[in-house]
Amino acid sequence: MSDVAAPDIDPAAVDVLREVLSHQRRLRDGGCAGEVCPRCVSHHLEAVRGAMASGRRIEFVLPAFPTKSPNPAKVLGPLPDLAEELALRFLNGLCERIAEVYPPGAAILICSDGRVFNDLLGVADEDVTGYVRALDRMITRIGATHLEQFTLDEVHRGAGHEDMRAMLSAGHAPTLEELREEVRGGGAPLAMYRGITRFMLEDLSTPDYTGTRSALQRRCRELAYRVIQRSRAWGHLLDELFPDAVRLSIHPQPCATDKIGMLLADTPDAWLTPWHSVAVRSGGRFTLMKRADAEQAGARLAYVAGRPSFYAMEPAGTGLATPAPARRESFEDAACA
Numbered sequence: 001m002s003d004v005a006a007p008d009i010d011p012a013a014v015d016v017l018r019e020v021l022s023h024q025r026r027l028r029d030g031g032c033a034g035e036v037c038p039r040c041v042s043h044h045l046e047a048v049r050g051a052m053a054s055g056r057r058i059e060f061v062l063p064a065f066p067t068k069s070p071n072p073a074k075v076l077g078p079l080p081d082l083a084e085e086l087a088l089r090f091l092n093g094l095c096e097r098i099a100e101v102y103p104p105g106a107a108i109l110i111c112s113d114g115r116v117f118n119d120l121l122g123v124a125d126e127d128v129t130g131y132v133r134a135l136d137r138m139i140t141r142i143g144a145t146h147l148e149q150f151t152l153d154e155v156h157r158g159a160g161h162e163d164m165r166a167m168l169s170a171g172h173a174p175t176l177e178e179l180r181e182e183v184r185g186g187g188a189p190l191a192m193y194r195g196i197t198r199f200m201l202e203d204l205s206t207p208d209y210t211g212t213r214s215a216l217q218r219r220c221r222e223l224a225y226r227v228i229q230r231s232r233a234w235g236h237l238l239d240e241l242f243p244d245a246v247r248l249s250i251h252p253q254p255c256a257t258d259k260i261g262m263l264l265a266d267t268p269d270a271w272l273t274p275w276h277s278v279a280v281r282s283g284g285r286f287t288l289m290k291r292a293d294a295e296q297a298g299a300r301l302a303y304v305a306g307r308p309s310f311y312a313m314e315p316a317g318t319g320l321a322t323p324a325p326a327r328r329e330s331f332e333d334a335a336c337a
């Protein structure tokens with residue numbers, strides 16, 4: 001970074017971070033303040049300023065879009081649908097708005113982490129492959145030129161899926177004892193552990209589960225530690241591979257830490273993601289809901305190109321036969337709410 005460029009770069013770098021942080025997913029009692037948190041802005045300023053000083057596009061890394069939940073009460077099936085499409089459009093739109101402030105622009109590398117822990121969720125490797133390929137096609141179809149996908153398959157080309165996971169863990173995972181110690185300390189690690197345990201419990205409470213609730217709870221608590229262990233390994237590897245990128249997360253994060261928690265959609269549940277839910281259109285806006293909740297609320301399934309795509313809450317006769325493609329404006333309004 002040169003001294004000459006610094007006076008111009010600073011306000012623009014702050015504008016870039018204000019744009020990103022206006023969609024921040026915060027941890028309750030995480031320490032953030034104000035509509036756009038000034039402490040988070042200054043914490044990430046150096047990374048953004050570094051990219052801008054060298055004239056590079058600003059790169060963000062987002063571990064996300066792993067695979068659909070295996071529970072049919074939450075999602076429409078194993079492939080991405082309108083819930084993912086809306087989130088991709090939102091992320092691409094965010095990069096477009098950054099380009100208005102800083103013309104070299106920004107890119108988000110979606111580090112799809114399904115392969116990292118699908119075995120723990122009981123999701124087949126083929127389903128992860130199908131999801132990743134469909135997401136790539138979706139990125140191309142909607143013209144999301146600022147988004148790219150990166151997976152564990154690209155790190156260990158040609159290796160078997162089990163071997164990939166073993167290599168990742170061997171090189172980068174903390175021990176379970178270390179994680180338990182962190183969670184016992186409370187705060188953000190405990191919130192993360194509870195959130196993941198809740199997801200596991202929902203994901204594995206499928207109609208074919210025949211055991212007791214308490215046995216499932218025990219299993220999910222154990223699995224949650226292993227999911228966090230693998231996610232942490234994936235995060236460490238990404239830090240090594242992309243040291244200059246700004247790290248985004250789909251999980252709420254404490255103030256001024258290494259990752260920025262991001263909202264991908266308007267949802268009353270801060271932990272709900274497109275791959276744990278369905279898109280529901282209501283009053284011209286979209287939100288995310290678990291599939292069973294949408295159906296219980298009377299929403300009707302809508303198809304796009306012959307495939308189940310989203311739910312619509314509109315009264316009868318308002319155009320369900322030919323659902324309009326999602327409008328970015330309405331989604332962005334929703335995402336900002």
Ligand SMILES: [Zn+2]
Pocket residue numbers: 031032033037038039040041254255256
């Ligand atoms: Zn903050």
